Structure formats: C-alpha cells, structure tokens
Amino acid sequence: MSLLIQSHDLSLSIGNKTLLNNISFEVNKGDYLCIVGPNGAGKSSLLKLLMGILPISEGNLLLNNKLVSAYSQKQLAQLISYVPQSSGRQLPFSVAEFVKMARYPFHSALSDWQPADQQALENAFDITDTGQFSSRQMSTLSGGECQRVMIAAALCQQSPILLLDEPTSFLDPHHQVEVHRLIRTLNQQHQITIIEVSHDLNHASQHSKQILALKGGETLWLGQADKFLEAKRLHALYDQDFIFLDHPQTGAKIALPDEQL
Amino acid sequence: MKPSLSLVLISIASILILLLSPMLGLDAQVNAEIKHRIMTEIRIPRVLFAFVAGSGLALCGMVFQAMFHNPLATPFTLGVASGASLGAALYVSLGLSFSFLGINGTSFAAFSGALLAISIVYGISRFRQGFSTETLLLTGVAISFFFSSLILFTQYLSNVTDSFRILRWLMGELSIVGYGDLMQLLPFVTLCVAIIIWLSRELNLLMAGDDIAISRGVAVKQVRYILFFSTSMCVGAIVALCGPIGFIGMMVPHICRLIVGTDHRWLIPASLMFGGGFLVVCDTIARLIIAPAEIPVGVITTLLGGPFFLWLLIRSRSKTA
DSSP: OOEEEEEEEEEEEETTEEEEEEEEEEEETTOEEEEEOSTTSSHHHHHHHHHTSSOOOEEEEEETTEEGGGSOHHHHHHHEEEEOSSOGGGOOSBHHHHHHGGGGGGOOTTOOOOHHHHHHHHHHHHHHTOGGGTTSBGGGSOHHHHHHHHHHHHHHTTOSEEEEESTTTTSOHHHHHHHHHHHHHHHHHSOOEEEEEOSOHHHHHHHOSEEEEEETTEEEEEEEGGGOOOHHHHHHHHSOOEEEEEOTTTOOEEEEEOOOO | OOHHHHHHHHHHHHHHHHHHTTTTTOOTTSOHHHHHHIIIIIIHHHHHHHHHHHHHHHHHHHHHHHHHTOTTOOTTTTTHHHHHHHHHHHHHHTTOOOEETTEEHHHHHHHHHHHHHHHHHHHHHHHSTTOOHHHHHHHHHHHHHHHHHHHHHHHHHSOHHHHHHHHHHHTOOOOOOSSHHHHHHHHHHHHHHHHHHHTHHHHHHHTTOHHHHHHTTOOHHHHHHHHHHHHHHHHHHHHHHHOOOOSHHHHHHHHHHHHHOSOHHHHHHHHHHHHHHHHHHHHHHHHHTTTTSOOOHHHHHHHHHHHHHHHHHHHHHHHHO
C-alpha cells in the first residue's frame, strides 16, 4: 500500500473562528475514508482544504509525499476531483457541456479536444450510465440523475482521488443505494481512492474502510470502519443514544437512533 | 437553432447596421463633396467608434455576469462605471492635462477610478465571508451613489464650461470627429477582448461556481484579478471617451445567452457583434430622432435598459420563489 495523502495537524481558521483543529490522518492508495460527525463539525471544510478551495491555516498536507501548496491548481485537479454538496441542477449547461469541462486541467487555451479526452468522457458516461442524458440540460435532471452526472464529471477528470460531499443526502432510498453502489464500484473495480462525507452511519461502517469522526472541528475518533459502531462513541459524537441490531440479510451491525427519552 | 448559425445571423445583422447607419439622415440637398467629407470625417469614424465601444461594454458586462453568476451584475451596477466617471470628472475639473505613450490622461484617471470602485466592492465581499450576490449588488449600488454624489460635488465646484462638459459627458455621448478617439479606444478594447477570449474556458467554469471551478483546476483568484483589471481598463477607456453609457453590458450579453447559449466560445463573439451593432443603432436613433439636434446616446440606452432591468429583476424573483 502506498501512502497517497498525509495530513499532519491540519488546522483551519477563518477570522478568529477555528473551524478545524489539529486533524491528522493518512490515506493509502485504494482506500475508502468516510468522514462523519454532527452538522458544523467541519467535515465539508476538511474536503475543501484537501481540494484547495479553502487555505490551510496551520499544519501540513502532503499528496504523494509532496506539500499540497507545491502543486498548481491544475496539477492538483489531475490528482483530486470533487463532487460538491450543492445541486448541479442550477447549472446553466447541458450534461455533455458540463462533463466535458472536467477536461480543463489537461488543456491549455489553445489545445484541441483529443482522442484521450473523448475516451475519458465516454468512460465516465459508461461507468455512471449517464450517456443517455448527454444532450439534456442539467436543470431537467432528477436528483438521482443529476448526482450521477456530477460523479461522471468528476470521473471525466481521471484523477486517482475522488472527494464526495454528502452525495446521497437529497436522494430517495433507491437512488441512495444506487449511488452508494456506484461509489463502491469506483473504489473496488477502478481503484479510485474515495474520501466521502456522510451522515449515513450504517453505510459508512459497512462500505468504507476507514472512518474519521469529527466533532467541533476536532478528531473524536479515527479507525477501521467496521469497529466504528459503538454506543459510547456515537453518544459522544451526536449527543444521542443509539441501539444496535444485525442486518437480517448481511448480518452487519446496524445503528438506529434510540427513540425513548 | 445551432449556436454557430445564430452567431452568423447576429454578425450579418451587425455588419448591415454598420454599413447602413452612416447613410441615414444625410441631407439630399448637400453637394457631393460635402457629403463625402461628412461621411469620411464624421459618420464613418463615429459609427466605428460606437461599434467598438458597444462591443467593449457588452463584453465587460458578460464577464461580470459570468463571474458573479447573476445577470444583474455588470460594471455599471457594481459601481465600476461610476468610479471611472469620477476619475474622469476629477481629471477635467482639476484642469489636469497629461498623456502617456500617446494615451490621453482622462483614460488613466477613469481607469484608476474603475479599479478603485471594483477593489472596494470586491474587498467588502471578501471581508464579509458568505456574502450573497444580493449583498454584492447592494454594495455596488451604494458605491455608485457615493461616487455619483462626489461627481456632483466636483461638478458643482467647477467653472461653468467644465461643469457643462462634465454634465454633457455624464449623459453618454458619441459626438466625435475624426479617427483620434477611435485610436485612443481601440488598443484597450482589443487587449481586453484578447484576454477574455484567452480565458473563455475559465469563464465557462466560473459559471459553475467557484468551488467547482477550483476543483477542475482553475486558479480562480488569479483569473478574477486578471478579469477585474482588464475589464476596469476597458470600461475606463470607454467611459473616459464617451461617458457612462449604461445598460448595454446588462442587456446585450443576457439576450445573447438566450440566443447562443452559455458557452463562452460562442457567447464572446456574439456579445461583441450584438453589442457593437446595438450601440450603433442607439446612436443612430439618438442622432435622428430630433435632427438636426442630437440626444445623448446614453439617454436612449438607459430608456431601453431601465424596463429591461426591471423585467430581469421580476423574472429572477419569480424563478427563485
């Protein structure tokens, strides 16, 4: 296993407000890290630090053993792609236009669309099964279709690392399962390293390999995903009691919020 | 309709306008030699000047709309034009007179004012994290008012001749003679157009929002600074020579977007052609409507632009609601 991302005591402050404090973790090639935690814990901010959208206040972030600040934004985009939380349905583009734009980091102002670009585009459409929408406007897609297109666009960037910010939050159960399955395929069959922010604890513990639990901008727990679901830990994380049972089909441990007061 | 076909139609219409409008309103009684002189020394340079100025204004408006993801964000609504006007008004009333590399000092004064305005507006939006586009627009409106009152103050303190010059110029006019002004304007607009064409892919990505643009590899901060600088230069040069001609930067790119779509590879040439042709039409109307007298062209564009602004405002409200 080769080390892909190393974060040493990463901190983020905006104004005099500390959003992230001393976050350290490591991600290997082919890893699947889920970031969980209550609202406002700094999960999305951490993804934005990784993507270079927000500036690192303190600490070091290394990508392939090189400081992130040593990469140009284009070089960074060749290594990491990002699916933001916001809906893509407000974007004023057709699906093909939007997905094609992801080839930006491989081009200069004068270069033409290459066979390699076309291949990346078709590949991204195939994996996500979105080629059928290519001529539609983004605004006409359903929530599930749109999320698959957003992932297709990130895949078209052909970067080995994919960041996803709550990719299933606004989807119905069927589309949640579909998108989760797609992410697992990317991780297992296409060897893409995944870092996902999620509120779905059962999904995180069953499908990811590592979990980073954040609370109030600090690391509450970091470890192997299948060891994550534990009453005390979840209570500390969410100030909420949980009960546990086994999934009748898979036998996996499932956490449910305790409804009794 | 395909964007390429729409672009060709817009271009043909604009070129026809460019060719026909110098002929309009030419007195048939005048002898051929005078006619010829009117055409070559007044009409043709004026039409060309209007075309270049209109193109530049439309293009700068298009850039602002793309950067702020809002059709109401233009160099005019964000106070850049009033900053440029203040710079130029101060230059006139202080009786300054200098030129650099053959470029008139008014242009430099207007450019400085434009850059000052955009720095203030953008600075405030950066300082207040999580600002909305509405906040940005309101900041622009506030800056516009502030600068406008400073212009009035400057004008009040000037002597009668300068005061009238400032007033007439503030209305936006194109009554130029000869090719001198065109040569003053052309280098700035050309440079700005070149930079914007160079950055057309970045503009497309900026329309998807800053986060997506950054994640695709756009150095958003640097691109923004380059665009602010070049549009300030272009708007400054135009405002210095013909006053703040409003609303073209808002109307033209928005209409072009409805015709050719949002891809800047089509939108840039469409805005250039449409903007140029549009200002020539407005100027021809301004020249003919109460001939032999002339109305300042800014009056015409604002008369058309005001209702259009309201229409956009109502439309965007009902869309978000």
